[in-house]
Amino acid sequence: MCPMSTSSRTAIVWFRRDLRLLDNPALHAALKTAASIVPVFVLPNPPHGDLGSASLWWLHGSLAALQTSLAAKGARLILRRGDPAQLLPELAAHTNADSVHAGICPEPAWRAADASVAAALSNAGRTLHLHHSLTLFDPDAIKTRSGGVYGMYTPYANAVRAIDATAPPVPEPDHIPCPQRMPAGDSLAAWKLLPTHPDWAAGLRQTWTPGEAAARARARIFLRGAALHYESGRNLPGHDLTSRLSPHLRWGELSVRALWKALHRHAQNPGEKTFANELIWRDFAAYLLWHHPDLATRPLRPEFENLPWRNDQAGLRAWQQGRTGIPIVDAGMRQLWQTGWMHNRVRMVVASFLVKHLLIDWRAGAAWFMDTLVDADLAANSMNWQWVAGTGIDSQPFFRVFNPVSQGEKFDTDGAYVRRFVPELDHLPDKCLHAPWTAPAQILPQAGVPPGQTYPAPIVDLAAGRERALATWKSTVRVAA
DNA sequence: TTTTGAGTTGTTCGA
């Protein structure tokens, strides 16, 4: 292999979680300064800890889609596996590229990688340029009046709404010129990101289409339909009234800035406002991870390190497998396993159940979500688990314990959601569907679910679990004070 | 500096 000589400037576009061509600031900046572009995706080996099995499944589809759309622009995506700090300087030397452009990632592992890559490139007289594109707002630009970091959502949201200076989306290029001779790369298939033995991804294939084109299509459908009733619709897990854009946003197949702009072109009805708030929550999560790099591993309030979590492997396994005996919890966990996704309302219910009723460390739940969700995002996942656990995000009162029975009755009134994912309860009457253990003696055998046989009895008494959680949180706070 | 108002998503109890 000998270094190529080119007469014009070349730039590497390092794709990470901006797997799109529309409104891609790194690509745009590279095209402005260079005559030819080398698109690269580097998979760290081993993959970073936040790349779970479901994420790798999605990544395969998303990279395949990106290869196709780049090819349509005359470019080819170079896939490499290993240490970016070694591979990128090599590729830059090989292609005589003087710069590398990438989107900023808030995860600590990527920030460490960026530092090594920047140093290695700079030793060879080359530059790493990082661009904001994952979030609406630059996390360093949002400060409290006294220059501090926001710790509560509402003041943060007020601050960003007052600024509302998101950069305008940049256009999709018509053509992406590549060097005559491109460096070699791996084949996507050789990475073996898809499961084979066993192939657990059938439900994922049925539910999702990764890639920029599918992301844009879904966004269009959502913005014209469910977004208008999002305020109330988003709470009903039995209906398809959420955006389902989370995995597309996680991989940057969809530009959040373009989505934001599309949303604000419309008159602000309550549904659209609520959805805009969700996008600000997403930004807030990245902001928190940026300023608290140990968000995923340490409670924001240190006193909660002392919370006496139970080491309950059987309970954790029952929760993971959707066999807790609490219908809406099991429905949620099975939806997650089958489709790689769970409705947001139910995520709160299952998380609260694990952390409060079972008194199992939120980090165990967060790890399971990271492995099984197609939208697994370290920032959002860590923030939301800490919110449910009451360990630092905002001021969740410790007495707020979700009751899975009332949540089910309130938001899955007709039981459509539970029946879809816990089919063995199909024949139970609505009245006791969310709490089968309260059914009159004859009902369960008649409905084909004799107690504790096809469907388990509850692994914890809900009232007792709630009391135990209240007492535990109360004493943890009191000891700290 | 001190003060003040407020904090995504809940539950239970009693009138």
Next chain:
DNA sequence: GTCGAACAACTCAAA
């Protein structure tokens, strides 16, 4: 069935 109050006290952020 519906409604308001209590749950307890702290931290945040702005004035």
